[in-house]
Amino acid sequence: MNLERIFRQAPATNTISLAIVAVYLITAFQSRSLANNLSFSSLGDSWILYAPAMTHGFGPLRAVGAIFLHIGPGHMLLNLMLLWLLGRELEKYFGAALFMLIYLIGGIGASAAVVWMDPLSPTAGASGAIYAMMAILVGLFARRGADLRAPMVLIAVNLGYTFLATNVSLWGHLGGLITGALLAWPLMKATTRRAQWKITICALIAVVIVLFWGIPYP
Template identity: 30%
Template sequence: MSYGQVTPAGQSAPSCYRHPGTVSYVSCNRCGRPVCPQCQVPAPVGVQCVECVHEANKKIPSQRTEFGARARQGVPIITYSLIAVNVLAYILQWVVPAATGYMYLVPMRADSEPWRLITSAFAHSTGSIFHLAMNMYGIYLCGVFLEPRLGRARFSWLYLLSTLGGSLGILLLSPPLSATLGASGALAGLFLSLFVVFRTNKQVLRQMAIVLVLNVVLGFVVSGISWQGHLGGAVVGALAAACIVLVPRNPQRTKIQFSLLGVLTIVVAVAIYLAAVAVK
C-alpha cells in the first residue's frame, strides 16, 4: 500500500497515513509510514507514529505493588473521594435536617430500609463537627498508607466490607431501637487492616497497638460510642485485608484475591440478612 498524492509534475508526494491531505517526508522508523508533525512521537532514534508507540506501550509490563495492584503515582483518589462524600453528606444534614432521619441505622428497620446499612456510615452527628473531623482524619491517615499498597479497587472493596461489617455488628449487638451513624465502623476496619498489612513490622505494630488499646477502652467507657460497630467493622475489615495480603505471589493472585473478597461479601450479606430478620 502506498501513501501519497500526485503533484503537478506527476510525481507522488508522500502524505501522512492519518491525514492524507498533509504532505510529509518524515517516516516512522518502525513501520515506515509517512507521519506529519501532529502524528510524530519523538523516539531515541528518529520518530515513531502514534500507533507504533501505542503497540509498544502495551507490551511493557505495568508496575505492580507488593500486593499485586497497579502502581500509581499521585494522590489517593479513593481516600479523598470517601472524605468528600462524607463531607457532602454532612452538609446535606445541615441543609436538610430531616435527611439524618433517613440515614442513621436502626436495627429494627434494617430489613425494610436496607439503604441505612450504607448511608449510616456517611452520616455524622450534627451536634459537633468533632465527630466528622476525627473520622475523616482517621480515614485520611489509613487511606494514604493502604490505598497505594492495595490499589484503588481492593481498597474500595475493603472499605465497603468494613462498612457492612460495622452495620452487621450493630444488628447483632445493639438494642433493636438504637440509632447509630458515623464512619467509625469502616474506620475500624481500615485500622485493623493496617495490622495485617504491616504484620511483619514490629515497630509499627507496637505504635498501632497503643492506639488500638486506647480506642477499645474509649469504646466501652465513653458513652455515645458504638463499640458494636467498631467491633464488626474491625473483624470484617481484618478478614478482607487477609483476603488481599495473605495471597502469595503467583500469576493467579489477582483472580484469587477478588474471588476471596467476593466470597466474603456474600457471607457478610447473608449474615446481615439473617441478623435483620432475627431483629424484626
C-alpha cells in the same frame, strides 16, 4: 502540592472523604443546624442505621448509608482524620478500587454487628469501617515485617475510648474491628491482585448474608 496531585495520590480515600462531607452538609442544611444535623434531616432519617426501619423496601441500604452519616462536626472530623491517615496507606497497597470495596465491607460488617447485637440503637458514622482498616493495617505491617507497635497502640487507644465514652457504638466498633481482622489474614496471604479481589468479593457476600440474617423481618 496542588489539590489535583493530592487527589491522585489517594483517589478512593479522597472520594470517600468528600462524600462524607457532602452528606454532612446536606443534613446540616436540612436540619438548619451544624451541631444537631440529624435532628430534622430527611436524609438522616432515611440513612441512619436502625434495625426496625430496615424491614421494608430499601431499608437494608441503611447499612451502607449510615457509614457516611455523622452526628455533628466533631464526630465527622475525627473520622475524616483517621480515614486520611489509614486510607492513604492501605490504598497505596491495594489500589483505589479494591480499597473502596474493602472500606465498604468493613462498614457493612460493622452495621451487621449492630443489627445483631444492638438493634434498637440508632447508629451512624464511618467508625466501623475505620476500625476494620486498623485491623487490616496491622496485617499489612506484619506482612512487611514492620514494627507492629504503632497500629496496635492506635487500636488500643481507640478501643479504650470506645469503652469509656458515652454515646459510642460499641458493637459498631467491635464489628468493624472483627471484620477487618477476619479479612486481613487471607488478604495478606494472597500473592496476586486477582486472588485479593476474589477474597474481597467473597467477604462482601458473607457480610451481606450476615446482615440480612440479623434484620428482624416481620
